[in-house]
């Protein structure tokens with residue numbers, strides 16, 4: 001492993017400012033903020049053929065949250081895209097890649113939809129990309145259909161998303177894919193009585209449903225299921241309920257944001273760790289970026305997920321180097337969203353190359369279906385039927401490695417399709 005020291009997320013805004021300055025120095029920020037507001041507005045579906053796009057550019061409309069409590073989601077995605085562009089340049093098949101970045105301030109589905117509409121009809125983007133949150137991806141999917149624009153999902157992980165438009169391709173994960181294996185792992189490791197605690201929206205409900213499915217099918221009992229609101233959850237209020245139910249373990253999904261830190265803090269402060277209750281989770285709770293701030297309290301947490309920065313492979317080493325080169329040490333550790341964005345860019349560059357720089361949405365989709373690559377996470381494929389990601393899911397444990405907190409992979413369940421379809 002390349003030894004890279006990542007900074008604590010506690011200095012997020014200062015770090016972001018520093019990272020932005022570093023990126024500006026590298027000439028990467030300007031490209032992402034370029035405005036094309038002088039284009040006339042048309043109706044969705046009005047998009048002219050590729051030859052009508054002047055200037056030899058291919059435009060990617062990046063829609064994600066870049067401000068507010070969930071700003072980190074957009075940042076991880078954008079940083080992953082920048083890592084790819086740092087490594088592979090910003091020109092493909094003679095076309096300059098232009099990223100138009102739009103902030104949903106989200107998750108706010110209406111804003112995501114409006115921004116996607118503007119990007120498609122006014123800015124004439126060739127791809128919609130990003131989408132950290134399920135409600136935003138669901139809101140924008142009809143825009144992709146109407147505007148015949150390929151939409152590459154770089155995080156949003158509720159199973160149903162890819163069914164909402166034939167132009168949606170997902171390169172990230174699905175919650176059923178990472179939750180179902182935990183039910184089996186828990187049983188095999190002697191855990192029989194579990195409470196679940198998940199965020200009360202699409203991905204949390206998928207996580208709860210698919211964990212329960214494998215866990216109860218193998219003879220386990222879910223004694224209580226708690227759902228917490230997405231916005232401003234007061235985890236400590238729910239912790240007492242979990243503690244009183246006396247489970248052997250609690251299965252957790254919270255979105256990979258600063259909520260991971262507040263969850264782990266409440267778990268410790270409310271004495272659940274001292275009561276001997278184990279945490280089993282999807283990797284969102286202990287994602288590599290926030291993990292550096294959670295620190296000690298996360299030691300021993302077992303999770304199932306598709307990517308760890310500790311994954312030992314040449315592709316991951318190259319990714320970590322590119323991420324650092326593109327974003328600076330101030331950006332902190334990348335996480336699974338950054339890797340999905342990096343792989344999403346790989347998939348898009350492959351499409352542009354194969355099409356010789358002349359974009360055609362249906363041909364792009366045909367190339368994306370069945371796309372394969374050796375990602376920093378291992379082998380990945382886009383299932384041609386569902387347009388969803390197929391990948392290896394790993395079981396990992398948080399350990400301290402060379403003084404840093406890492407999700408150390410110790411088992412895997414092989415390549416998995418989305419069990420939700």
Ligand code: PHB
Pocket residue numbers: 132133134135155156157158203254255256257284
């Ligand atoms: C989602 O909204 O789909 C989502 C957000 C954050 C995650 C996973 C899924 O960590």
